[in-house]
Amino acid sequence: MSAYFSEKFKQLRKEHDLTQEKIADIFRVSPQSVSRWETGVNYPDVELLPHIAGLFKVTVDELLGTEIILSEEKTTAYTKDIRNLLNSGKSGDAIALARRAAKEYPLHTGLHYLLVQAMSAVCDETFKDEIIATNLRIINLSDYKSSLSHRCQLLRQYAKWGMKDQARELIDTLPDEIWHSKEPWLGLVLEGEEWERNQRNRMVRTKYLLQYLVDAYIEKAGDVAQKLACRHAKMQIEQLIDSITGQEMEPIEYAFDYISLAELYAEAGDAENTLVYVEKATQESMHHTEQMDQTNEDDGGNYLAWETPRNLPWILWEDHLMKPQYDNVRDRERFIKCFELLKSNSRELK
DSSP, X not given: OXXXXXXXXXXXXXXXXXXXXHHHHHHTOOHHHHHHHHHTSOOOOGGGHHHHHHHHTOOHHHHHTHHHHHHHHHHHHHHHHHHHHHHTTOHHHHHHXXXXXXXXXXXXXXXXXXXXXXXXXXXXXXXXXXXXHHHHHHHHHSOHHHHHHXXXXXXXXXXXXXXXXXXXXXXXXXXXXXXXXXXTTGGGTOOHHHHHHHHHHHHHHHHHHHHHHHHHXXXXXXXXXXXHHHHHHHHHHHHHHHHHHOOOOOHHHHHHHHHHHHHHHHHHTOHHHHHHHHHHHHHHHHHHHHHHTSOOTTTOTXXXXXXXXXXXXXXXXXXXXXXXXXXXXXXXXXXXXXXXXHHHTOOBOO
């Protein structure tokens, strides 16, 4: 019997102003039995359920929470299916399914979030209005603390689309400064395992914030040498934090960092380091291909909003190694080996 029954039974008993003793008298059971029904230690006999439901003027399904349980099962199935579509780069199918799920469950913020992720993965302004409306719906459905990540996501979209006024308006709804928040200082008052867990979590969050800040800086920095220094420093800090927290970067993160370094070295005319990082990116892409093909049967756990059904080797081969800045190493044996390996492993994700 569903654990939902215990809470529902207790709620209905109080709404009808009945004591446990009165319920026990009505159904000829001990008060201790009624107490166990409410704590979930035990449940009434099946033949009593229609009579309990009749007393409270509800259906047996309402009493057991059958509809809620079925809804949870269905939203979990929707979540898994949408995630797996995103894993495999089938953004169009993911959008269609997420729209249907969000319409069926209009108060389920998780399904609305997946719809935003699916539309954002397309990298197309076609869905701009819908992305904004869906994000605002999530924010309005959430309490302030829960809404912060969605406010930041919408803020990034506004900035991407050049909607500076809307972005500034949204910024004004965020906490003023990280430095003066409790997050970096909580470790000063914690002890033992709680302290260690807090420090690890804070460092992981700081790593992702640092990634965003440094990547944004690199994008606008003018000097190639400075870009190279920043990217190397960023990777060193990421690896340091990963070694402390035990959380390793995904192969895809390494692959894109390495190919970015290769392109910067190619721009700087450093052939040897260009080849070194092309080789590193190629190696990481092989791991990523295996990982992405192993979708999690329980919840689509390899979830990543992948914008194309092309796998990572295909992207590295077609979108990166075909660039003209590699022309000075294109006839090198090491480059040709990577190029052919990526090309031969290029295929659609499963």
